Structure formats: structure tokens, C-alpha cells
Amino acid sequence: DGGITQSPKYLFRKEGQNVTLSCEQNLNHDAMYWYRQDPGQGLRLIYYSQIVNDFQKGDIAEGYSVSREKKESFPLTVTSAQKNPTAFYLCASSPLGVRNTIYFGEGSWLTVV
Amino acid sequence: DAKTTQPPSMDCAEGRAANLPCNHSTISGNEYVYWYRQIHSQGPQYIIHGLKNNETNEMASLIITEDRKSSTLILPHATLRDTAVYYCIVNDMRFGAGTRLTVKP
Numbered sequence: 001d002g003g004i005t006q007s008p009k010y011l012f013r014k015e016g017q018n019v020t021l022s023c024e025q026n027l028n029h030d031a032m033y034w035y036r037q038d039p040g041q042g043l044r045l046i047y048y049s050q051i052v053n054d055f056q057k058g059d060i061a062e063g064y065s066v067s068r069e070k071k072e073s074f075p076l077t078v079t080s081a082q083k084n085p086t087a088f089y090l091c092a093s094s095p096l097g098v099r100n101t102i103y104f105g106e107g108s109w110l111t112v113v
Numbered sequence: 114d115a116k117t118t119q120p121p122s123m124d125c126a127e128g129r130a131a132n133l134p135c136n137h138s139t140i141s142g143n144e145y146v147y148w149y150r151q152i153h154s155q156g157p158q159y160i161i162h163g164l165k166n167n168e169t170n171e172m173a174s175l176i177i178t179e180d181r182k183s184s185t186l187i188l189p190h191a192t193l194r195d196t197a198v199y200y201c202i203v204n205d206m207r208f209g210a211g212t213r214l215t216v217k218p
Contacts, residue, residue, distance in 0.1 A: 033206055042210035090156055101147065104156030
């Protein structure tokens with residue numbers, strides 16, 4: 001089935017450790033996105049990429065890094081510089097263009113203790 | 114910042130129509146209005162989109178005002194499973210806080 005796969009679904013890490021969240025899509029979409037969601041809050045854009053080997057900072061990029069070496073993959077690394085990394089992380093993708101429905105993965109819960 | 118404004122929460126009785134408003138006063142001529150919903154702890158799901166004309170699909174109807182500065186998502190017969198956060202966005206990758214719709218029995 002076509003879609004977006006995020007892994008792992010649940011992740012626990014100790015403070016000070018970097019952690020990488022995986023996101024893979026087989027929808028052949030050019031654009032991919034990472035969002036962060038805190039309890040009871042909306043989605044905040046971390047990074048986005050519209051083409052392989054290029055990506056742009058979103059609204060809350062500090063403490064995060066990404067790569068886009070392949071069209072179908074857009075991993076997010078939460079670094080130790082992120083002050084409060086515990087959150088729900090959502091990956092998404094869309095075609096480029098004026099009409100660009102965004103498709104989401106099921107999300108990854110990161111808990112840092 | 115998101116280009117849209119939505120009320121933070123709304124209630125609706127089960128079986129009645131839920132009408133969710135969205136203001137997008139700075140929308141430009143070729144920008145589409147999109148609606149998504151997010152059930153707790155899941156990824157948001159696309160519902161419907163439109164440019165100028167009203168649209169309807171199996172999930173909902175979208176009414177866009179003639180000046181395109183606002184729109185309304187209509188769930189014609191709300192069920193308990195429609196309880197979710199509904200996001201209205203305008204051709205953008207940024208989502209605001211959305212409207213938390215609670216359908217009550």
C-alpha cells in the first residue's frame with residue numbers, strides 16, 4: 001500500500017543523547033515535512049524539503065537536523081541541543097504545485113528522560 | 114504564522130450538522146483552502162479542499178464565501194467518531210491550532 005511510514009512509533013532516550021526518527025514514503029512525492037506536536041497544541045513545522053539534497057528550516061528548527069539523500073526518505077535527528085524534545089513527531093509528504101494535499105504518517109512519540 | 118483563523122473549540126450534538134468556520138482574509142487568487150482533521154494521537158487526515166466553488170465529498174461539504182475570505186466545513190450528520198481537531202489551511206505547510214470539535218450524545 002502507498003503511504004508514509006514512520007519508525008519507531010515509541011522511543012525513549014536519555015537526556016543528552018541524539019536520536020533519529022525515520023520517515024519513508026512510497027507516494028513519489030517531491031516534498032516532505034517534519035512537524036512537532038505538544039499535548040493539546042497544534043502542529044509546528046520543524047523542517048521541510050522540496051527536492052532531494054535540499055531542505056529548509058521551518059519555524060522551530062533549533063536543536064533538530066535533517067537530510068534528504070533520497071526522494072523517499074527524510075530522517076529527523078533530535079540533537080542534545082533541543083531543550084525540550086519530548087513530543088509527538090509527525091512526518092508528511094505532498095506533491096509540489098498549487099494543489100498540494102499533504103499526507104501524514106502515523107507519528108512517533110519521543111520521550112526523553 | 115498560519116494564514117487562517119479558527120475558533121479553538123466547538124461542541125455539536127450527535128446527528129446534527131457541525132459547521133466549522135475558518136477565516137482566511139489574506140488568501141490570494143490561486144490559493145486553495147484545505148481541511149484536515151486529527152483524531153487524538155494520529156496523523157492528520159485530509160478531508161476536502163476547494164478554490165472558489167462549494168465542494169462536497171463523502172466526508173463533508175465545503176462552503177467558500179464569494180470573496181473567498183472565509184469558509185465553512187460542514188459535517189452533515191456528526192457522529193461521536195467525528196470528535197477531533199479540525200485544521201483549515203491555505204495552500205501552506207503551516208497548520209494553526211485548529212478547532213477542537215466535540216460531538217456529544
